[in-house]
Amino acid sequence: MRALVHAEVLKLRTRTAAWLLLATLGLVALTIGESVPKVGDPNASVSLDDPGLLAGIVGIGFGVPEVLVVLLGGLAFTQEFRYGTITSTYLGEPRRTRVLVAKWLSLALASVVITIATLAFSATFGIALISSRNGEVTLATQFWQTAAAAFVVMAAYCVIGVAVGALVRNQIAAAVGVLVWMLAVEQTVTPSFPAIGRWMPGGATDALLQLGPELGLEGKLLSAPVGGLVLLGYTAAALTLALLLTPRRDVL
Amino acid sequence: MxxxxxxxxxxxxxxxxxxxxxxxxxxxxxxxxxxxxxxxxxxxxxxxxxxxxxxxxxxxxxxxxxxxxxxxxxxxxxxxxxxxxxxxxxxxxxxxxxxxxxxxxxxxxxxxxxxxxxxxxxxxxxxxxxxxxxxxxxxxxxxxxxxxxxxxxxxxxxxxxxxxxxxxxxxxxxxxxxxxxxxxxxxxxxxxxxxxxxxxxxxxxxxxxxxxxxxxxxxxxxxEAGVGSRVRTPDPDRLCAALQAAGHRFRRTEEGLAVDASPEEVGELAAAHGVVLHGLVATADLEQAFFRLIQESGSxxxxxxxxxxxx
CATH class of the missing domain: 3.40.50.300 (P-loop containing nucleotide triphosphate hydrolases)
Structure with a gap:
C-alpha cells in the first residue's frame, strides 16, 4: 500500500502545479475580504468585535479549497480514464480497491497540505484585515474548533471526490457535476430552503464549521456534531458505493 | 538466454x-x-x-x-x-x-x-x-x-x-x-x-x-495457403468479373487485386478476356489462408x- 500511495503522490506532484494552490489562496483572500464587515456597516451579519468573527471568516475561506479537493479527488480517476493510464495502473495493482484506497490516502495527504496552507493564510489575512478595520481579534475556542473541523471536512471531501471520479469516470461530466452541485444547487437550496439544505453535504459542512452567523442562517443549520455526522454519512455512502462498484466494472 | x-x-x-x-x-x-x-x-x-x-x-x-x-x-x-x-x-x-x-x-x-x-x-x-x-x-x-x-x-x-x-x-x-x-x-x-x-x-x-x-x-x-497471385491491371472491373465467373476468390488491395489462384490461371483468364495486365506475381503468404478463413466464417x-x- 505504501508503494501505491507513493506512486499516487508522484502522479499529483508531476501534474498538479503549485499555481493551482496559489490560485486557490487568491480566491480564499477574495472570499475573506468580502466576509470581514466594513467599519460601520449596518447590514453586516457579524460585528467587527464579535469573538466568533475570526473563526467564521476562516471557515468561510474554506469554501474554495473544498471545491478544489473534490475536483482533485475526481481527477484522480477521471484523468486516468481520459488518458488511458488506468490500464497500466490496474495492471500494476489488479486489486482495484487498493488503488481506490491509495488514491484517497494520497489525496488526504494533499488535503492536509492545502488545509494547513489555507488555515495559515486565512488566519493571517483575516487578522490583518480585522485589525486594519479596528476590530477585535479573538482566538476563541470556536476558532480552534473550526480549524479542527476544517481537517475533517477536507478529508471527507477527498473521499467524496475520489468516489465521484471512480463512479462517473468521464472527466467533464464529473467536473461539471461537482461544480454545478457545489456552486449552484447547494448555494441556492441552503439559504432558500434551509430545512432541506441543512441535510445536504454543503449544509452539513456549514454546520460543522459553525458558519450559521456568517451566512445569516443562525439557528437554521444543524448543530456542529450532527452536521459532522451527516457529512461522515455522505462520505461513508460514497466510499461504499465506489468500493462496491469499482472492482466489478469493465475497463474497455 | x-x-x-x-x-x-x-x-x-x-x-x-x-x-x-x-x-x-x-x-x-x-x-x-x-x-x-x-x-x-x-x-x-x-x-x-x-x-x-x-x-x-x-x-x-x-x-x-x-x-x-x-x-x-x-x-x-x-x-x-x-x-x-x-x-x-x-x-x-x-x-x-x-x-x-x-x-x-x-x-x-x-x-x-x-x-x-x-x-x-x-x-x-x-x-x-x-x-x-x-x-x-x-x-x-x-x-x-x-x-x-x-x-x-x-x-x-x-x-x-x-x-x-x-x-x-x-x-x-x-x-x-x-x-x-x-x-x-x-x-x-x-x-x-x-x-x-x-x-x-x-x-x-x-x-x-x-x-x-x-x-x-x-x-x-x-x-495450406497454396499459391496465390497479385495482379495489377488498368481494367480491374473486367478482370474481377472474369475471376468471379471462373469461381476464383479475390479482393481489391491498394496495389491491385489479390487473387486466390496461381499466376498461370490468372494470366490465361486475363488473356481469354482480353484484359491487359501491368503486373502479375505469385504469392504464397498467410493472407490467402486468412482471407479464406474469414470469408468462410462469414458465410x-x-x-x-x-x-x-x-x-
Whole structure:
C-alpha cells in the first residue's frame, strides 16, 4: 500500500502545479475580504468585535479549497480514464480497491497540505484585515474548533471526490457535476430552503464549521456534531458505493 | 538466454457478452513460452476484448484466462510476470516518459534504474524528459513497450503494437519481439496486419466474429495457403468479373487485386478476356489462408478447428 500511495503522490506532484494552490489562496483572500464587515456597516451579519468573527471568516475561506479537493479527488480517476493510464495502473495493482484506497490516502495527504496552507493564510489575512478595520481579534475556542473541523471536512471531501471520479469516470461530466452541485444547487437550496439544505453535504459542512452567523442562517443549520455526522454519512455512502462498484466494472 | 520460470498463457472457453452482443465466444487456446503467438483477426473480431479479459480488465461472462495456471489478479507480482501494451495513448500528455515510468516502477516496487533501462532498450533515452504530448504515435508505442518491459516480465501481451509505427519502427519491433521470444518469454501479439504476423509469429490464432477459427503453426497455415497471385491491371472491373465467373476468390488491395489462384490461371483468364495486365506475381503468404478463413466464417459460423502446439 505504501508503494501505491507513493506512486499516487508522484502522479499529483508531476501534474498538479503549485499555481493551482496559489490560485486557490487568491480566491480564499477574495472570499475573506468580502466576509470581514466594513467599519460601520449596518447590514453586516457579524460585528467587527464579535469573538466568533475570526473563526467564521476562516471557515468561510474554506469554501474554495473544498471545491478544489473534490475536483482533485475526481481527477484522480477521471484523468486516468481520459488518458488511458488506468490500464497500466490496474495492471500494476489488479486489486482495484487498493488503488481506490491509495488514491484517497494520497489525496488526504494533499488535503492536509492545502488545509494547513489555507488555515495559515486565512488566519493571517483575516487578522490583518480585522485589525486594519479596528476590530477585535479573538482566538476563541470556536476558532480552534473550526480549524479542527476544517481537517475533517477536507478529508471527507477527498473521499467524496475520489468516489465521484471512480463512479462517473468521464472527466467533464464529473467536473461539471461537482461544480454545478457545489456552486449552484447547494448555494441556492441552503439559504432558500434551509430545512432541506441543512441535510445536504454543503449544509452539513456549514454546520460543522459553525458558519450559521456568517451566512445569516443562525439557528437554521444543524448543530456542529450532527452536521459532522451527516457529512461522515455522505462520505461513508460514497466510499461504499465506489468500493462496491469499482472492482466489478469493465475497463474497455 | 532462457527464462527461469516459463509461463504459458491459457484461454479456456473464454466468453464475453456485452448485452445481446457476443463479443468473444468460447475461445480456448494456448500461447507457449519461447514462441510468438499471433492473435489474428479483422477489426471487431474480439481480439482486444480477449486480451483485456486475459489481463483482468474485463470480466469474462464465462471461462478462464490464466498465466501459468493463475488468473492475472491472482499473480503475486504481476508486473514482473506479465507486461502488456494495450493502447498507445496510455500516458498523460503533460508528463515526461521518465516520470510516467517512475510512477509505474514506484507502484510495483521495481528498481529505481528500471525506467532508464527500458527507455534505452526502446530507443527513447534521448527523449526521456520531453513531454509525451509532443510524441508521435510511434514514439508512444515505444513508450508503451518500455512500460511493459519495466518488470522484465516472462510474458508479453501486445495489442496491435505496429499501429502508428513507421517502417523502420516496424522492423525494429519485429526484431525486438523475436528476441524476447528467443529469450524464453511467452509473447502474445494481436494484429490485423498479416505481413507482421507472417514475419514474426510461430503460431497463429485466427479469430473472427468472436470465435476462434483456427489455432495452427504458422508453417502449416502457410503450406495450406497454396499459391496465390497479385495482379495489377488498368481494367480491374473486367478482370474481377472474369475471376468471379471462373469461381476464383479475390479482393481489391491498394496495389491491385489479390487473387486466390496461381499466376498461370490468372494470366490465361486475363488473356481469354482480353484484359491487359501491368503486373502479375505469385504469392504464397498467410493472407490467402486468412482471407479464406474469414470469408468462410462469414458465410457459416462453424466450430473452431485446432491443430499443433496451440490446440
Amino acid at each position: 532462457t527464462r527461469a520460470l516459463p509461463c504459458a498463457v491459457e484461454l479456456h472457453d473464454l466468453t464475453k457478452s456485452f448485452g445481446d452482443v457476443l463479443a468473444v465466444d468460447e475461445v480456448s487456446a494456448v500461447a507457449l513460452p519461447g514462441e510468438v503467438t499471433a492473435l489474428l483477426g479483422p477489426n471487431g473480431a474480439g481480439k482486444t476484448t480477449t486480451l483485456r479479459m486475459l489481463l483482468g480488465l474485463v470480466a469474462p461472462s464465462s471461462g478462464t484466462a490464466t498465466f501459468g495456471g493463475r488468473r492475472y489478479d491472482e499473480l503475486t507480482d504481476p508486473v514482473r510476470r506479465v507486461g502488456a501494451v494495450l493502447e498507445a495513448s496510455g500516458c498523460h500528455p503533460g508528463r515526461t516518459p521518465l516520470d510516467h515510468l517512475r510512477i509505474l516502477a514506484t507502484a510495483s516496487r521495481l528498481p529505481k534504474d528500471a525506467p532508464t533501462r527500458v527507455l534505452a532498450e526502446t530507443g527513447l533515452a534521448a527523449d526521456a524528459r520531453r513531454r509525451v504530448g509532443e510524441f508521435s504515435l510511434g514514439m508512444r508505442q515505444r513508450l508503451g513497450l518500455a512500460a511493459a518491459m519495466l518488470g522484465d516480465p516472462d510474458v508479453l501481451v501486445l495489442d496491435e503494437p505496429t499501429n502508428g509505427l513507421d517502417p523502420p519502427g516496424v522492423r525494429w519491433l519485429r526484431g525486438y519481439v523475436r528476441r524476447l521470444a528467443d529469450e524464453g518469454r511467452t509473447v502474445l501479439v494481436s494484429s490485423h496486419a498479416l505481413s507482421e504476423v507472417e514475419q514474426t509469429a510461430d503460431h497463429v490464432l485466427v479469430l473472427a466474429h468472436g470465435r476462434l477459427l483456427r489455432s495452427s503453426r504458422l508453417a502449416a497455415l502457410r503450406a 457459416a459460423r462453424r466450430p473452431a478447428s485446432t491443430e499443433g502446439a496451440g490446440s
